[in-house]
Amino acid sequence: KKNSKEDDICYPPLLPSKVDLRQVTIIPHNEWKRIQDSLDRLTREAAALRAERKAKKELHFKSQNVVKHWTNTYAGMKEQKLKAKKKRDEEIEAERQNLDVEEEIYKQGERKKAIENAKQYQFYQTERVKNFNSGLLLSRVMKERDAQIEFQKSRIKSDKKWxxxxxxxxxxxxxxxxxxxxxxxxxxxxLAKDHLK
Incomplete structure (x- = not known):
């Protein structure tokens, strides 16, 4: 009867169809467990090592973050010196940029003056302005000459009075x-007459 019960139970096929049984190795269950445990142990050990390394790295990073704000350590002093140097460099750069801006403003002013002078020179070189300037100069010369003549006359008068x-x-x-x-x-x-008397 036992055989008939076993025949009734349907087992799932363990091997894929069309497999050559001569090339298949059958491993006992205990051996299979040992191999799996061995592989699992290696995987677990590798995972544990990775976790340990990660924990150490995180701890080191936290330690570095805490220590870097301390001023009484070499790293802290170095960090402070670097910050001070960076700040000085930034201040120097800002000052240099300010000087560059001031220099540019000064140069723009000089260029503007040069352009104005050139425009003024061109204006003075026009014929109408030349004629006006020569007339103005002539009137100034005549006025000066008249003033000199008046001065000469007044000097002569004062000399004559003197x-x-x-x-x-x-x-x-x-x-x-x-x-x-x-x-x-x-x-x-x-007196002589008095003496003669």
């Missing part, structure tokens, strides 16, 4: 000297 005044003063002084001399002469004659 000479006339000098002549009057000399005549007056001469007259006074003559009167004094006559007075002295009269006094001497009077």
């Amino acid at each position: 000479e006339d005044q000098l002549k009057v003063n000399i005549a007056k002084a001469f007259k006074e000297e003559q009167e004094k001399a006559e007075k002295r002469h009269r006094e001497r004659i009077a």
